[in-house]
Amino acid sequence: MTNNIHKPMPDTGQDSNEILQQLDNFKEHDPNYKDGRVWSLVYYLDEDHSAFIKDSYHKFACENGLNPTAFKSLKKFETDVISATADILNGTEEVCGVVTSGGTESCLMAVKTYRDMAKETRGVTSPEMVIPESAHVAWFKASEYFGVKIRLVPLLDDLTPNMKKLKKMVNRNTVMILGSAPEYPHGTIDPIAEMGEIAQKRKIPLHVDACVGGFILPFMEMNGEDIPLWDYRVPGVTSISADIHKYGYAAKGASTLTYRNLDYLRYQMFVNQDWPGGVFASSALLGTRPGGAYAAAWAVLQYFGKAGYQKLAKDTLEAVNTLKAGVRAIPELEIMGDPKGPLFAYKSISPDLNIYAVGDQMDAMGWQVNRNQFPSGLHAMVTAQHLKVVDQYIIDLQTAVNTVKANPELGEQGGAATYGMLAHVPLRGMVKKKVLEMYSEQYRAGGGELDMAAEGGSSGSGKLADKILAWWVARQTRKSSGGK
């Protein structure tokens, strides 16, 4: 039987060395993160560190953490990682939790836990969660997946959530409140202590999304930085997500989700005592759980220890401060809000300077800069590795600003035009529909190959945006010529 599958399975196997060579070749079009020009996605330090986490991963690449009683090694790694996390988050012996596959799984699980808890303990059948506009997109995903309605707290001018509005949004259907430390778009640490008071008073769980901050803010504080309280020292905080595969510099696939005590965690667990395959219990989203990710997470915590992470936090903060000072020295630019952690975003305050055009110029100089929208801006997720490139970044940023000022038409071209237009398409539902269509198409077996150079960047892809722009322009043209 024939089919039209574009890339069928090879009829016979191939030589392993050749395959490994091919794998290396596939990297050709990937972002080159090793020279420090990529911001977010990858947390790279150097080849020695990279080799170490790969070796640790390989030792357990085939082992499965599905059943905690089978591979005792993996359960030990998980227990040690959770204990170390509870320690740096200033928890007590009561703190409990799981290692998950990443920040998104940690966020999803917290929503499921609090939804189920509210249902069982308070009979809530129309669950809602109160989250600031700056919450990571994973929380919107969780809302869709688990049917928990979002009450969206608007931001004040300083990009902190409007606490008066937050207070009013809490009602009998509220299953949880969310704060971030820090949030992804601008790096603001939400007022967790204030949120904690509201949460305690209203007896609502408060989750802190520290997927970004969990493995760096504690060490910045140990270094003497003035960081507002956001962890288990805030009495109302009931759970925290903290990613080891971000500022913990572990291999991909490692985050933690901890709870203040087992009273919460038990609502996360899944048990089926009647399954023909045997009594089944699972602590989080995954069935099979990758042993390699656990081993690498455990190994990296032992490798750095508190002192190692303090040094990484120090270098990161030095890089952040140098970058911020450089941005502040450019009169047309402004840092958004008051970011305290390892990331920040900046925007144009000059009507003559299109910030997306500045981004295009930076890209042309070999940087991979993420874009923000609402308001338009550029984003920097800074790691210790970036310390060696920050001076060049600032020089290039000034050059980019000068180029765009001298050539304002650049704001009407390329990515700048696309991003500008995308942010202004008024019917957001139509943008969603179009993105859905295009994304789905890329997952068809036998379909066109994904353009390896096109996708990437947590802020979206330029090429995809180009296609949406083309669609939008065509649609406008049809409308103005009488079509539908």
Ligand SMILES: Cc1ncc(COP(=O)(O)O)c(C=O)c1O
């Ligand atoms: C604040 C925050 N929460 C959650 C996530 C999701 O993490 P992941 O990409 O590991 O799923 C991110 C990712 O950047 C984040 O910044």
